[in-house]
Amino acid sequence: DAKTTQPNSMESNEEEPVHLPCNHSTISGTDYIHWYRQLPSQGPEYVIHGLTSNVNNRMASLAIAEDRKSSTLILHRATLRDAAVYYCILCSGSARQLTFGSGTQLTVLP
């Protein structure tokens, strides 16, 4: 499986936008870019995913670089409840499961 690289931790101020980066230089053409988050003592939660184009949903936006070798998860207005570990995962079209890395621990400061 292609690997992703994320910063171990990031901080953000409450009510400000947060940009979480992910590098995936070995991505293949059939790999979807998935983002999940895990709040303390909870199971992972789906955030967003995309293939080539930028994606928006009620939780976040996903900006995908033109060469697809990197992507950014954008939380438009961070709240304290957004403090979590955020995982960027590549999932090929033929894959049957997700492979988790270590993720980015997001701390939101009041």
Next chain:
Amino acid sequence: NAGVTQTPKFQVLKTGQSMTLQCAQDMNHEYMSWYRQDPGMGLRLIHYSVGAGITDQGEVPNGYNVSRSTTEDFPLRLLSAAPSQTSVYFCASSYSAAYGYTFGSGTRLTVV
């Protein structure tokens, strides 16, 4: 509510005991998988299934068995519990890689 249901939420086992962790989903998802998460670590894949009757091993399958007799259910069996299996276990399901995965709330297992 639609989703992935895991039971029990908590379990304490003695070394050598066996048990089954239950996972059920009502979304008609073909793909189901089991992960374990040790303290301070990421999730590691134990077993997965792409449909009824079809299962395969993940990264850490030793000590665990699975079967998939229906689309809805994907139980995980611990044959002879060991302290190294103390962990939080998550079940997940999806239509495919083109869709997001839904996770259960987890089973916290302690083996003493």
